[in-house]
Amino acid sequence: MSDFSENAVKRPIPIDKEVSWDKTQTIMSKTDLYGTIEYANETFVDVCGYEDYELMAQPHNIIRHPDMPKVVFKVMWDNIKQGNKFHGIVKNLAKSGRYYWVITDFEYMRDENGNIKNYIARRKAVPQPVITNHIEPLYKKLLQIEQASGIDASEKYLIGFLEEKGMSYVDLITKLMVDNERAQQNNNIPVEAAEEEEEKRGFFSRFFGN
Structure with missing residues (x-):
């Protein structure tokens, strides 16, 4: 997964308040093999607070919260690079500095040779x-x-x-x-x-x- 690049949107300062959002909705995104965002659905945009143009071509860790241990992402990438069924719980950082917790379900898009070319991630709210x-x-x-x-x-x-x-x-x-x-x-x-x-x-x- 690519690190936060020089051209990336500036990270907000975290505040200890949760994003208010419709937790029945599903957040969806599509990234390339390096975690670069290629698509984000309306729920993703609404919850994270970034506009579409701010998200496209950015590394997915634009929403990484500093409270998250890096080892959880290591476990995630070790699994999804292999195409394993994986579910992870993550605390994300919205543009406002607020946080929101999600659990992720991954799907894999493959090329004609069966190699993974994109990750499709669906995220829903985690029970408190x-x-x-x-x-x-x-x-x-x-x-x-x-x-x-x-x-x-x-x-x-x-x-x-x-x-x-x-x-x-x-x-x-x-x-x-x-x-x-x-x-x-x-x-x-x-x-x-x-x-x-x-x-x-x-x-x-x-x-x-x-």
Whole structure:
């Protein structure tokens, strides 16, 4: 993914206020292999506050929030470069300096040889309990480690954290989202392992309306 270029729009100063937006909507964007924006839908423009002409040809990290640990983006790129199914939770920075949390679903456009040529990303709002109770504490710790000891140390901590739970980053995100859905439905009935796995496999299709 390309770094923020000299011609990029100036980053705003973050403020601790959330963007007010219609969280039933889906944010969509299309980038090239280097994360350069080629298309952004109206919801993307409305939520981030940048006009279309400000977004086009800019690196997608124009909306990267400084609260985000870099290791999360490393995990993301390690996966999507391979064309893996990936869902990640990210805190973004709007032009106003406000923040907004999203969970991303990736699709891949391929050339005639089967090589990935573009990334299509769809983003939806993340339930607040998932952020407050799980993601924010983890990301704050990863960011603290990065600032003190670098991204390699942060990655080692994340690997150890996930190993302890016996799951990958995507598994963790899926479990958090499914558990939250069940809690919102007051569904505390224990389920068999096979049924739980089936529920997890189908969750993001339902969530993103595939």
